Amino acid sequence: MEGATLFNTVFLTALFSSGVRQSVPLIFGSVGDCVSEKSGVMGISLEGEMLFGAFFSYFFALQSGSLWFGVLMGAAAGMVSSMLVAAWSVWLRQDQSIIGIMFNIFAAGFTNFLNRMIFGTSNANISIETFQPIPLPLLSKIPVVGEIFFHQNILTYLAVLLAVLTFLVMRKMKLGLQIAAVGENPKAAQACGISVYRYRILCYLFCGCMAGIAGASLTLGTVGTFTEAISAGRGFICLAIVILARWNPLIAVAAGFGFGSIQALQIRLQVQGSALPYQFFVALPYLITVLVLVLAGHNIRAPRELGVPFERESR
Amino acid sequence: MKKLLAMLLALVLALGMLSGCGDGKTTSDEGTDKKNEAGSDAGGSDEGGQDTDASKDADTEAGGEGRNSVSKIAVLLPGSITDESWNQTAYEGLQQIETMGDFQTNYTENVGSNDMEAVFRSYCEEGYDFVIGHGAQYGDACCRVAEDYPDVNFFITGNAPEDIPAEELPGNIMFADYRECEGAYVCGVVAALMTKSNKVGYVGGGNNTTQQSDKNAFIEGVASVSSDIEVKTVITGTFDDSALGKETAIAMIEDGVDVILQTCDHTGLGVLEACSEKGVYCLGYTTDQSGLVKEGLCLTSMLIDIPFMISSQIDLIKAGGYGGQSFPGLHDGVVSMSGYSSEVPAEVQQQVDEVVEKIKSGELVITPNYSEN
Structure with missing residues (x-):
């Protein structure tokens, strides 16, 4: 179990492969949040929308027998539930943090309630086949790297694809510029004829949709069933990833992968056995996130009007 | 208008919360009702009556x-x-x-x-x-x-x-002071007898005396069979994260572990899912979990x-x-073992049953060990 045997190719392949798997919900969530934060709305309620997505994707996949239909309904559930938050925080101009926290508590309780109402207390019996890994032709043949990145389930590829598309829209298209304008200086944007409310609400719905898919990736991509509070804080990690990635969807992919890999590493270090208390390992991913934020976060600049409700008639 | 709407929505949510609390059967108001009730039929006339017929066989203390x-x-x-x-x-x-x-x-x-x-x-x-x-x-x-x-x-x-x-x-x-650790010890024996790779795993949820004594008793049970078997332990720090539970079990399986005990509720369901997917033996916790994995993989469950x-x-x-x-x-039947899966050979069943009998008769005493490492 010494270092020499520990960090061999087999170990590293398994480690990073697990890192990729664990990063999928984080990538969906943080890419969605990148967009909504760019427009000035914080995605505090990501956690709750993830839960809605997780529950409904599982429910509909089970009913219809189709995983894709499940993912679709998960995305829809995330989006519909985010409407509530969007209406509240954009249209009614309430404090986004408070709405977000309230929504998360509501989502946790409500999905538990639905789960018990529909499946009773022991739904664990009802598990479905999850998305299986699909090796990409040619790419998966590359030694080590192929096994890590190109031997994953379809949601993983979808996550990266959506991240790239989002990046292109945000950086290369007029739409992205308009979204950024809404988040930086909504008054100026409005003066140019951009509807701030509409942009913010649509961006937030996109975020909710992504959070819903993130939830679906937990139930349909990993576990195969819905367990209560399955999101387990991933929504909040996404918020940290977005800051770390400086609102850049591509860096968010890398940051999500980093977090997932550290999580995979801490499990493996525990498996190898250590005299350190387990709390150290459990805290490790979060500790490193904070450290990276402190070390690399000196010149991070958030969208100027992030979290500030916009009043159309204000001066 | 919008403010009014916002306030109304907030009110609805707040009311929802209140009604949620109301589901609990006892509130202080209800308590006072009960008090009156108790006052009216106090005097203990029926209690006294029961007392006389029960005192025949009772050695009542002062x-x-x-x-x-x-x-x-x-x-x-x-x-x-x-x-x-x-x-x-x-x-x-x-x-x-x-x-x-x-x-x-x-x-x-x-x-x-x-x-x-x-x-x-x-x-x-x-x-x-x-x-x-x-x-x-x-x-x-x-x-x-x-x-x-x-x-x-x-x-x-x-x-x-x-x-x-x-x-x-x-x-x-x-x-x-119920002895969950006795069940964990038996699980350790089962795991040790069934492993082929000489590596078994334990996935725990968190930091409390029951969890710690479970882990230590499992290790003890394994060691009682053979000192060559390695026990890999991971504490996930959460009872809710089934996805993390699955990744934990996969990490163990990749390391060569071929029997896993989990004692961590929802996180444990993820562990079972991984075992089912990879075709690795597991041991159930609190209820008979054999239905959660592929036929035969759940060797036995400790029931509480x-x-x-x-x-x-x-x-x-x-x-x-x-x-x-x-x-x-x-x-006392508070802790018990469920039936064996078809994968457990008769001689292993016999050996495990002997251990169970020894614990029942008091010949073998499992003392809970609450140390963390």
Whole structure:
């Protein structure tokens, strides 16, 4: 179990492969949040929308027998539930943090309630086949790297694809510029004829949709069933990833992968056995996130009007 | 207009929260109603009547005259009755008691440390003659209250407070320091006998005495079979994250582990999922979990029967002289092993059964070991 045997190719392949798997919900969530934060709305309620997505994707996949239909309904559930938050925080101009926290508590309780109402207390019996890994032709043949990145389930590829598309829209298209304008200086944007409310609400719905898919990736991509509070804080990690990635969807992919890999590493270090208390390992991913934020976060600049409700008639 | 709408929405949500709280059966208002009720049928005429026929076989202690009958039972719970685990099992125990005869039952959810004593006292004042504190954390408060109500029986589902010497514990409290670790030890034996790679795994949820004693007993059980078998342990730090549970189990399996015990509720479901997917043996926890994995992979499950532990107290009270400390485990049926899967060969079953018998007969004593590492 010494270092020499520990960090061999087999170990590293398994480690990073697990890192990729664990990063999928984080990538969906943080890419969605990148967009909504760019427009000035914080995605505090990501956690709750993830839960809605997780529950409904599982429910509909089970009913219809189709995983894709499940993912679709998960995305829809995330989006519909985010409407509530969007209406509240954009249209009614309430404090986004408070709405977000309230929504998360509501989502946790409500999905538990639905789960018990529909499946009773022991739904664990009802598990479905999850998305299986699909090796990409040619790419998966590359030694080590192929096994890590190109031997994953379809949601993983979808996550990266959506991240790239989002990046292109945000950086290369007029739409992205308009979204950024809404988040930086909504008054100026409005003066140019951009509807701030509409942009913010649509961006937030996109975020909710992504959070819903993130939830679906937990139930349909990993576990195969819905367990209560399955999101387990991933929504909040996404918020940290977005800051770390400086609102850049591509860096968010890398940051999500980093977090997932550290999580995979801490499990493996525990498996190898250590005299350190387990709390150290459990805290490790979060500790490193904070450290990276402190070390690399000196010149991070958030969208100027992030979290500030916009009043159309204000001066 | 918009502000009005916002306020209305907020009001609706707030009302929802209130009605959620109202689901709990006992509130302080209800408590006062109960008090009046208790006052009207007080005097204990029926209690006295039961007393005479029960005293035939009872060796009543001094000050414990009315203690071998039960009519009103109350439970103090640390959480909510729908948690699918600790609190729910106590509630089920209470329901079992209701089916056993004409009892009046009541419970209070979410009793935290600062109002334990008050809730104990109010139940005693209301004429409840059997009051249960569900968890070792209720021990201290119960000891303080019990001396003032010598005619009331108390039951704590946990070990006695460590700072009070056994002989100074009030005589009308029963502490049930139940031995989950006996089941974990047997699981260790099963795992050790079934492993081919000589690597077995344990996935725990967090930091409490039960979890720690489970882990240590599992390691002990494995070691009792062979000292060559490595036990890999991971504590996930969460009971809710099934996805993390699955990744944990995968990491173990990739390391060569071929039998895994998990004791971490929802996180454990992810562990079972990984075992099912990779075709690796696992051991179930609290309920028979063989249905959650592919046929035969769940070798056996350790069952913990909290409802029985609680409902069985009624007979003990009726037998008289209730109180003291008990250590229910395999012997008492509070901990038991489910049936074996078809993958377990007959000779292994026999060996494991022998271990179970030894623990039951007291030939083999598993002492809970609460150390963390």
